Amino acid sequence: xxxxxxxxxxxxxVSVMPALAAPAxxxxxxxxxxxxxxxxxxxxxxxxxxxxxxxxxWQSARYLQAKLLQTTQLRLGVVVSHxxxxxxxxxxxxxxxxxxxxxxxxxxADGVASVxxxxxxxxxxxxxxxxxxxxxxxxxxxxxxxxxxxxRFGWRGLMLDSARHMQSTAYIERFIDWMAVHKLNRFHWHLxxxxxxxxxxxxxxxxxxxxxxxxxxxxDVGDKNGRYGGFYTQAEIRHIVAYAKARHIxxxxxxxxxxxxxxxxAAYPKLGVAGFKPEPVTADWGLLPEVLNVEEPTFHFIExxxxxxxxxxxxxYIHLGGDEVDTSQWHASxxxxxxxxxxxxxxxxxxxxxxxxxxxxxxxxxxxxxxGWDEIQEGESAGGLDPQAVVMSWHGGxxxxxxxxxxxxxxxxxxxxxYLDNSQARSQSEPPxxxxxxxxxxxxxxxPVPAGLxxxxxxxxxxLQGQMxxxxxxxxxxxxxxxxxxxxAIAEVGWTPREKLSWPDFESRMAVQKxxxxxxxxKASDAAGDGSTVDPPxxxxxxxxxxxxCDPNTTGFVQETPAGAAxxxxxxMTTYSYSCWLDKGVDLSNARRIEISLxxxxxxxxxxxxxxxxxxxxxxxxxxxxxVRLDRLDGPVLVSLPLAGFADDKARTVLSGEFxxxxxxxxxxxxxxxxxxxxxNTMRRPLPAINWVSLH
Ligand code: TNX
Numbered sequence: 001x002x003x004x005x006x007x008x009x010x011x012x013x014v015s016v017m018p019a020l021a022a023p024a025x026x027x028x029x030x031x032x033x034x035x036x037x038x039x040x041x042x043x044x045x046x047x048x049x050x051x052x053x054x055x056x057x058w059q060s061a062r063y064l065q066a067k068l069l070q071t072t073q074l075r076l077g078v079v080v081s082h083x084x085x086x087x088x089x090x091x092x093x094x095x096x097x098x099x100x101x102x103x104x105x106x107x108x109a110d111g112v113a114s115v116x117x118x119x120x121x122x123x124x125x126x127x128x129x130x131x132x133x134x135x136x137x138x139x140x141x142x143x144x145x146x147x148x149x150x151x152r153f154g155w156r157g158l159m160l161d162s163a164r165h166m167q168s169t170a171y172i173e174r175f176i177d178w179m180a181v182h183k184l185n186r187f188h189w190h191l192x193x194x195x196x197x198x199x200x201x202x203x204x205x206x207x208x209x210x211x212x213x214x215x216x217x218x219x220d221v222g223d224k225n226g227r228y229g230g231f232y233t234q235a236e237i238r239h240i241v242a243y244a245k246a247r248h249i250x251x252x253x254x255x256x257x258x259x260x261x262x263x264x265x266a267a268y269p270k271l272g273v274a275g276f277k278p279e280p281v282t283a284d285w286g287l288l289p290e291v292l293n294v295e296e297p298t299f300h301f302i303e304x305x306x307x308x309x310x311x312x313x314x315x316x317y318i319h320l321g322g323d324e325v326d327t328s329q330w331h332a333s334x335x336x337x338x339x340x341x342x343x344x345x346x347x348x349x350x351x352x353x354x355x356x357x358x359x360x361x362x363x364x365x366x367x368x369x370x371x372g373w374d375e376i377q378e379g380e381s382a383g384g385l386d387p388q389a390v391v392m393s394w395h396g397g398x399x400x401x402x403x404x405x406x407x408x409x410x411x412x413x414x415x416x417x418x419y420l421d422n423s424q425a426r427s428q429s430e431p432p433x434x435x436x437x438x439x440x441x442x443x444x445x446x447x448p449v450p451a452g453l454x455x456x457x458x459x460x461x462x463x464l465q466g467q468m469x470x471x472x473x474x475x476x477x478x479x480x481x482x483x484x485x486x487x488x489a490i491a492e493v494g495w496t497p498r499e500k501l502s503w504p505d506f507e508s509r510m511a512v513q514k515x516x517x518x519x520x521x522x523k524a525s526d527a528a529g530d531g532s533t534v535d536p537p538x539x540x541x542x543x544x545x546x547x548x549x550c551d552p553n554t555t556g557f558v559q560e561t562p563a564g565a566a567x568x569x570x571x572x573m574t575t576y577s578y579s580c581w582l583d584k585g586v587d588l589s590n591a592r593r594i595e596i597s598l599x600x601x602x603x604x605x606x607x608x609x610x611x612x613x614x615x616x617x618x619x620x621x622x623x624x625x626x627x628v629r630l631d632r633l634d635g636p637v638l639v640s641l642p643l644a645g646f647a648d649d650k651a652r653t654v655l656s657g658e659f660x661x662x663x664x665x666x667x668x669x670x671x672x673x674x675x676x677x678x679x680x681n682t683m684r685r686p687l688p689a690i691n692w693v694s695l696h
Contacts, residue, residue, distance in 0.1 A: 155463030350379025439531025624674025
């Protein structure tokens with residue numbers, strides 16, 4: 001009895017309460033007006049009603065039904081009927097309801113909720129919005145509201161790298177599900193790279209038996225043969241494509257060419273440049289020298305592969321990579337040089353442009369459009385990039401502006417801002433990745449459209465995309481944490497009119513969105529939105545994540561560490577050249593001993609032909625040392641700790657050294673000395689990395 005009275009009192013309080021805040025929708029709709037009516041409560045009897053013969057309405061109704069089943073207590077039936085009753089949720093195709101291929105009109109008024117749209121996509125986004133409204137508060141109340149909505153950009157994408165590390169198809173489905181609830185609509189699937197080929201191509205079996213596998217090197221866990229890899233079968237790919245399509249997401253496959261093709265050349269050495277011994281499918285990251293040759297049979301091979309790719313992926317866009325081509329083999333090859341002369345091409349960058357343009361025309365002849373990273377437009381010699389090619393710009397403003405001014409459509413995929421392999425905050429509980437911090441706030445506040453573009457030029461900007469590269473994100477849960485919540489910022493920037501974007505407003509709506517993540521089982525990062533440090537300082541030992549690099553321009557990596565001694569941290573911050581960490585403003589008045597915990601990581605980064613060698617400060621002893629220098633990189637050595645006897649991959653050790661206190665507060669430079677490391681050499685010494693430092 002008491003409970004019922006309490007319930008009544010609560011219900012009464014709700015009905016007299018003025019609307020406190022607008023619904024917390026992400027992405028924020030283009031227009032939203034709250035009505036003055038009381039709205040209505042969803043009950044077990046609530047019907048989702050669709051008109052007869054309206055397949056699109058039926059599908060969106062079913063999506064809403066399933067989503068509510070999955071995430072709430074609401075179990076609603078879908079009914080086909082012309083008749084609408086109070087308390088119904090209605091979906092219907094309606095040419096006049098809204099304008100645009102993804103637009104919809106959602107109204108809650110007079111006790112009925114309706115979603116009307118001229119297209120299936122619009123209805124779908126309306127159902128996503130309804131799901132968000134119904135998950136805003138437990139129980140399912142809909143307040144009176146009119147939402148007139150459509151996206152700012154047609155391309156709202158996420159890229160997932162399944163080449164460096166491969167994910168299960170179950171995970172890919174979840175990835176697509178989570179995109180859908182953010183109204184993201186392009187899943188760019190990176191399926192081939194130096195470290196593995198992940199798509200079954202029936203005509204070329206060595207792609208599956210050779211190119212799909214590399215040696216498992218720590219921290220990867222291999223199969224019983226010590227291999228890491230695999231590929232998605234054509235049946236699995238068809239399933240994923242259909243799964244995405246049902247959520248109005250187009251899958252854009254990427255086969256990275258003509259660089260990033262070590263795996264491909266390992267399987268079919270004839271595709272490589274004559275005179276260079278192909279490398280095995282590599283377990284290294286970074287810039288590799290392998291590049292395809294430019295002979296006719298190579299184009300035939302690519303066209304055969306693309307014929308199967310086009311049959312699997314019905315979407316218009318096919319991504320051919322084109323990034324980071326190391327042209328030194330082309331430069332050194334007499335055949336390639338002869339071909340260049342015959343074509344009247346004088347620089348290798350332009351040869352790449354020619355290569356890509358040729359494939360672009362092939363795809364266009366099949367009604368498809370090539371997408372490539374912005375290197376595809378580089379080069380000096382005459383002959384532009386095929387005008388049908390779309391440029392995906394990861395080089396930021398200049399690359400995008402160049403593409404647009406050259407008349408190309410462009411997708412903004414700018415690094416580092418939209419590179420989700422950057423950290424969200426310095427924290428031991430964040431996944432490994434690049435050490436630069438791209439906080440939720442930074443991502444949100446970046447305008448993707450390059451400054452200074454005229455209105456016609458702006459129309460060439462198809463949209464934006466977040467990139468999830470997975471060199472260091474070997475676990476699916478790490479991918480989720482890196483992608484979310486930042487993908488929500490990308491989704492909103494891609495959807496919501498620019499003048500409506502507001503960080504404080506977004507941040508408060510994200511609190512509600514995160515409660516939806518819990519309903520979805522989506523484990524997003526809980527780093528602070530502004531990227532401020534989240535780990536409490538440890539008075540006993542300072543983790544390398546709490547240090548900075550000596551040179552502020554250094555970009556490094558947050559890496560995982562081998563499982564080790566208690567008290568060690570799970571992550572270290574490292575860099576591949578001039579390894580040097582800085583601790584600012586350290587009080588040395590009472591200090592006379594320092595301990596440094598080091599881990600040795602495999603040196604698994606190729607640095608490219610331009611600067612292949614990782615440099616270190618000159619060593620004093622054969623195996624080098626960690627020098628602790630005072631106040632400057634070349635300041636006096638406070639203490640020098642030799643690395644002697646410490647060269648095992650997974651080793652970790654604590655170096656300790658006494659010193660005479662110089663008194664006062666100082667900046668400490670931790671300089672790694674040692675022989676330089678040639679990243680091309682397969683017998684490389686490991687990389688010493690600071691795990692923590694401690695003063696006594
Ligand atoms: C650059 S962006 C790459 C990728 C790496 C990424 C790491 C681009 C087109 N190429 O091969 O995975 O950096 O952030």
